[in-house]
Amino acid sequence: MSKFNKNKKKKDGPGITTASLPDIVFMLLFFFMVTTKTRTNDLSISISLPSATETGILDDKTPTAYVNIGVPVKALQDLYGDNPRIQLNDAILDASDVVGFIENKRASIEKSFEMAQPGVGKAKASKMIVCLKVDQNAQLGTLDEVREELKTAKALKINYVVNKAN
């Protein structure tokens, strides 16, 4: 036993302290928590996006609003039917609700930017891009209604979200 102890003493250099490891990992953790956002909206409609080659990437500083169009999921078809519907935030709504939705979104964007830096809220809100996530099998009629409503709401910058194809 004493021999064993002696051996150990000889080898023991200044060990690397792992006490700071948790700190490093926590830092990484916070970095991820801050830079990413979890998808909070559950889709009650199913959307399979079309793909395209000539696409651009939205930079993440641009404020966005999402409008989803697709057929309600199986469980909700009794309630909403099996025609393409519009989902705004969590609720399945009609095209006529789009204007209100856009105005609310603008107000909330303005408020959140105003808190960070007074005076920039309005400008940021006017830069808002409406991202349209539309099922590739949905007919254009619904999309057209939405676009008309967006024109009424003066939200003219839109972005059709697609998958990147090569």
Added chain:
Amino acid sequence: MGRRLAPEINAGSMADIAFLLLVFFIVTAEMSKEEGILQILPEKVIDNGPTEPVKERNAIRIFMNENNDILFEDQVGLKMSAIPKLLKEQILNRSGNPEMPENRLVTRGELQVIIDKNKARLEKADETKVKSITKQLKKSQLRLKALEIFGSDFKKSNHVISITPDKGVKYGSYIKLKDMIAQSYRELRSELAKEKLGRTWKDLTLEEKRMLEMVYKKNVSESPIEKN
């Protein structure tokens, strides 16, 4: 054994716990980057007042019905993939076909006039407008630079691509059509880049890309356009 020291808490497993959390967040979170096709909608027309009519030869009309049949000008039974070739022909109109969109050479003089106008405006402008006018000035100067590089390839084309899909067209086909149109422009631009700059689109600088976008300016209309 005198006084007993309080047992130290082993912090080694703290790292494991943090790692677990970290992995959880990496898996559930998604970077908010999204690929998409950008479009600026036209403003809502309130009083159906007179709009500027488009000459018949300048309008490139593409119709599409719910069976994905395409009518390109007068041609029917086309495949989607045939569109870029036809569009490129129409936009360039190298032969000067009177049925195809008209174009003319851009002159140094007219670009200089715009630059001078912007400069004059910048001098008179108040602080709130300086930024936007400077932007316009830079744009007009870039246009002049583009003329120097691309010379006689820099033409002002009056074409308007008008797409009219039926209400029953599937969204997937509609996006495909938009993509095909975007592809035509991209091909025009990269062909010119290869010819004049000897580089592919990927290797161009941002400025060069913007200049090429000026040379072949995208002009797509989705509302039915007036003809005379």
